[in-house]
Amino acid sequence: MIMHHIADSHGWHILDWNGHAVSIPLPVILWTSNGLVVFSSAEFHHDIEGHHVVEAGGLQFVNKHEKIYYAGTEDKPIDLSITKNVFALLVGAVVILLIFFSAARYYAKNTNAAPRGLAGFVEPLILFVRDDIARGAIPEKHLNRFVPYLLTLFFFIWVNNLLGLVPFFPGGANLTGNIAVTLVLAAFTLIITNVNGTKDYWMHIVWMPGVPTALKPILALIELIGVLTKPFSLMIRLFANITAGHILVLSLVSLIFIFESVWISPGSIILTLFISTLELLVAALQAYVFTMLTAMSFGAAVEEHHHDDHAHAEGHH
Amino acid sequence: MDLVTPGLGLIVWTTLVFLILVFLLGKFAWKPILNAVHAREEAIDQALKQAEAARAEMGKLQASNEQLLKQAREEREAIVKEGRAMRDAMIAEAKDAASAEAAKILESARTQIHQEKMAAVTELKNQVAQLAIDMAEKVLRAELAQPEVAKANVERDIKDLNLN
Numbered sequence: 001m002i003m004h005h006i007a008d009s010h011g012w013h014i015l016d017w018n019g020h021a022v023s024i025p026l027p028v029i030l031w032t033s034n035g036l037v038v039f040s041s042a043e044f045h046h047d048i049e050g051h052h053v054v055e056a057g058g059l060q061f062v063n064k065h066e067k068i069y070y071a072g073t074e075d076k077p078i079d080l081s082i083t084k085n086v087f088a089l090l091v092g093a094v095v096i097l098l099i100f101f102s103a104a105r106y107y108a109k110n111t112n113a114a115p116r117g118l119a120g121f122v123e124p125l126i127l128f129v130r131d132d133i134a135r136g137a138i139p140e141k142h143l144n145r146f147v148p149y150l151l152t153l154f155f156f157i158w159v160n161n162l163l164g165l166v167p168f169f170p171g172g173a174n175l176t177g178n179i180a181v182t183l184v185l186a187a188f189t190l191i192i193t194n195v196n197g198t199k200d201y202w203m204h205i206v207w208m209p210g211v212p213t214a215l216k217p218i219l220a221l222i223e224l225i226g227v228l229t230k231p232f233s234l235m236i237r238l239f240a241n242i243t244a245g246h247i248l249v250l251s252l253v254s255l256i257f258i259f260e261s262v263w264i265s266p267g268s269i270i271l272t273l274f275i276s277t278l279e280l281l282v283a284a285l286q287a288y289v290f291t292m293l294t295a296m297s298f299g300a301a302v303e304e305h306h307h308d309d310h311a312h313a314e315g316h317h
Numbered sequence: 318m319d320l321v322t323p324g325l326g327l328i329v330w331t332t333l334v335f336l337i338l339v340f341l342l343g344k345f346a347w348k349p350i351l352n353a354v355h356a357r358e359e360a361i362d363q364a365l366k367q368a369e370a371a372r373a374e375m376g377k378l379q380a381s382n383e384q385l386l387k388q389a390r391e392e393r394e395a396i397v398k399e400g401r402a403m404r405d406a407m408i409a410e411a412k413d414a415a416s417a418e419a420a421k422i423l424e425s426a427r428t429q430i431h432q433e434k435m436a437a438v439t440e441l442k443n444q445v446a447q448l449a450i451d452m453a454e455k456v457l458r459a460e461l462a463q464p465e466v467a468k469a470n471v472e473r474d475i476k477d478l479n480l481n
Contacts, residue, residue: 078326079324079325079326086330097342103346107350111356112353151342152342178323178327179322181327184332185331
């Protein structure tokens with residue numbers, strides 16, 4: 001049950017009622033050998049063992065553990081379905097857009113006024129990202145170029161983390177704990193960092209100045225691996241933290257069912273409450289850490305080293 | 318292993334949605350918000366600077382006021398001093414003039430008195446002389462009227478003369 005929750009699914013399972021699963025059907029979108037095929041996930045009738053065959057677009061499909069196969073084969077079409085996580089992603093995007101568009105409207109209406117209402121709530125957060133995360137890591141000259149991206153990144157992770165903690169529909173999806181999502185975010189960090197890398201940045205990677213020549217190729221190898229490991233650690237960190245949180249909360253709730261006793265529930269609820277509160281902190285903390293490390297990565301890419309700084313820079317690496 | 322295998326569908330959707338978010342938020346949220354915040358920060362900064370400048374100006378004004386007051390006080394003192402000196406000088410001058418005038422008047426009075434006195438003395442002398450002449454005339458007339466008395470007198474006088 002926990003693993004099913006942590007993983008993605010084609011329908012949004014809400015509860016079981018009298019032995020029947022109640023779930024919200026989501027569209028299955030497949031890029032098949034016959035082109036695009038779309039049908040409702042309800043047509044699988046909650047079957048994930050690959051027994052129930054669905055016919056669509058002249059082809060037959062089965063759902064084996066939330067993976068769509070051509071019936072009777074081991075081949076898979078390209079699955080672009082609006083899965084539970086994709087749906088949560090869209091919900092999150094809508095929430096973010098609603099929050100910040102209405103905040104932006106306040107600023108359009110009230111020039112030079114103190115922020116009130118929603119604007120008063122988001123402005124300290126925006127200033128926190130700009131002043132405490134971005135300004136410390138990125139040179140002032142390049143700051144304005146990166147702040148909008150960092151803001152989007154921070155609020156995307158944070159809002160989706162929080163929505164993931166809401167235990168009922170449309171929250172509760174393990175979106176930011178899905179490795180595909182963290183992979184995409186980390187990949188953006190990797191791409192933006194290296195696209196913006198200055199000559200100095202690349203010199204420090206492939207031919208480190210101020211180091212004996214014999215060491216330079218070794219350092220270059222280490223630095224090149226470092227280019228990849230930094231975003232990789234970003235990806236793993238967010239994925240592992242959020243997934244672990246979800247597993248913990250679910251395990252604690254499941255204690256009641258494992259012991260098959262109502263008497264275990266007070267302890268279970270208190271522990272769940274404690275962990276959920278902790279997860280609220282983790283949600284913000286992981287958004288902060290991801291954004292912070294991304295900002296530092298951007299900062300390193302555009303930083304102009306002065307030759308006096310090299311001794312210091314070496315000590316730092 | 319399923320857990321750490323990224324699904325292609327979710328990668329595509331996340332990329333798409335995230336890029337749309339970056340674009341939409343960047344254009345319609347962050348730009349106006351950051352611009353507004355920046356404008357407000359500038360305005361506050363400027364207002365603070367202006368207040369500081371006004372305060373400095375006020376201080377300067379106060380200092381110059383004090384300077385002016387001091388100057389005025391000094392001027393007043395100088396005027397008062399000058400007035401006092403002038404008054405003293407005037408009084409002294411007036412005193413001198415008055416005493417000189419008094420002396421002059423006294424002198425002229427004295428001269429006049431002297432002249433008057435001399436005139437009176439002369440007058441008196443003249444009158445006494447006249448009186449003496451008149452008396453002498455009268456005596457002579459009387460003596461001449463009584464020749465024996467006159468003869469006796471002349472004899473006595475001659476006797477006296479002889480005695481001398």
